[in-house]
Amino acid sequence: MLSNLFSKNKAAKHELEAEIQQKINHFLDAYRSATFPLGFLNVCESLSMAMIKKDLVIEALLPFPCDGELNDIAEQLTELVQLPVYFEVNYQVQPVRQHAIKGIKNIIAVSSGKGGVGKSTTAVNLAYGLIAEGCSVGILDADIYGPSIPTMLGLKGEKPTSSDGKLITPLEADGLCAMSIGFLVDDANATVWRGPMASRAFSQLLNETDWPELDYLIVDMPPGTGDIQLTLAQQVPVAGALVITTPQDIALVDAVKGMAMFEQVKLPVLGIIENMSYHQCDNCGHHSHLFGEGGGERIANSAKTQLLGQLPLDIRIREDADNGSCLINENSTGELAQLYRKIARNVAAQLYYQLDMRSPTTPSIVES
Template identity: 50%
Template sequence: MAFDKQRVLDSVQEVLAGVPIPGTPTNVIKAGCIQRVIARDGEVTVVVEFSKEISVHAEKIKEQLEQVVSAIDGVERVQILQKAPEKTDSPAPGGPSSVGAQEVPGVKHIVAVASGKGGVGKSTVAVNLAIQLRNLGFSVGLLDADVYGPSTPKMLGTEGSRPQATDRNTIVPLERFGIVTMSIGYLLEEDSPVIWRGPMVTGLLRQFLFQVEWGELDFLILDLPPGTGDAQLTLVQSVSLSGGVIVTTPQDVALLDVHRGIQMFSRVEVPIIGIVENMSVFHCPHCGEKTEIFSAGGGEAAANKFGTTLLGQIPLDPAYMRAGDDGTPSSVLDPSCELSRVMAGVGQQVAAAVGASPAS
């Protein structure tokens, strides 16, 4: 029998209304505890948020939620994701977060890949960086933290796969091309819009950081949401980062975007490993003529202006886009292509910057 998403969502709404808040006459829906319900292929994910007063009953409520949703016909698996509570006090500029940066158990180095705006190829860089670090002999994980437009499932060819929940209330990440990976995209239906409030983004990503069984990793690559807003800043404040890589394009206006990214990392004293310039130049496949479609020199100018390193320049080539769309990144599909060569160099520089060496 085909999975009837609408029927399941209606049933979830009905059974959740019957889950009470202990010691009160209300239920979890009226109390505003239910933030989002995602239903897909027999699995239901319920994202919850509890106020300070209700949080003392959190475990009991989550247990009840799992029980009633599991009983719905057609539901095979249930995940309850609890959003971290929103903080009322904002950290001072340049100061530590109120929570404090945390280590992810078993992970030696966390590197964030960021961009001042979307559409510059940040995810392409993050995915290929992860693969090239794996090629260097490191154990690598990739967290697609771009909850607004998760693209790594498509780029890795794992769109139809589903991570599994454990009885320890953790998630087992997927493995592809020798790297382990997690993304909100695995919990959403294809083409489903993702509408999150900033604090909710932070809470969900913290769960992906600390409740996913990453295992022992040399590197965890974070593909951050584009931009430099509160969600991005809070995320980089809450986890202990070894460094940040900023992705940009060649235009002069890229200086502004790079500046925003550098300011974000600087506020929390995260070292900037360097800049990757994407879409740097186009080589005509017929005549070989070089065309600088998006102007030239933006990445190098930004690196010089802000005293950091230009890690590499990736040319504009439709083949790289097709590789990502087909689910096999260029670093896997064609190790001899220019993107692979550039990103291999970027991987070496990232490893050197954090003082990492692969196990012999």
């Protein structure tokens, strides 16, 4: 009698687990977002589920980092199946372009057609956003004439070392590996360098730094579209580029020039990030579009690229940059931190969808 009861309970448990797994599979198959426009299961390279005590643990292998969105998905699944659901994920980021720089999988250039649009601030917060999403990241300050990364990382005055007398050991700030000409020479000296001299210095910084194993290296490019920018774009094995702009018409014109420059050197533009899109009133929450509205979306549509995100004009962003702190680390659950993390996910996803051979959007060769 007890044996029959045990068998029935065991069978009922298996039936319940199968029903839960079916619900989850159906949800994940139908799930769509900016990060997963073709569905979650379409990019998931492996998936398994297991009941561990009273929790359902989903193990997955994904091609780009997206911790923040997986947390949201887990919350929705927890509500759906009325059980605590957790993800245990391995990210298998692969290089989309072959190069000889040891330790670095993918190089992403962050550029702007003009100065003053928040390029360097966006580059730093994007780097920290990618770290928060689950991958290893470095940043290289290619803005030879005005290196601001040391200040933004709280490393101003710090000097890198070398363990072998050949390669420079990069500095580190809250998990972000960094190298800048500002660590090696005074700002005033760098600003008077001529183009070839600046290009040579940057090439040395890139190739003679002892980079650790990095999924992404963010390169903060000098503003503008002149010879130095063209030279750097051609010298560096960049996987893809981001263009930072504001909604202001004059900034948009320069952003279009920046995209044209990358097209000239056959460098894919992953998308546009619109900075200073609006100012949110502290009292009532109203959005004021001080520099215009919808400009980033218009030029993204015109260039057939992606608008990866819109960032507000917020004093906290400026204060953190000046103080050498990062808002993503200072307030990881805050609205601004979540905006940067979402943009970071979009960047990583677009690099995969546009350029990774594993992507479901990659055309397959069919023999006739």
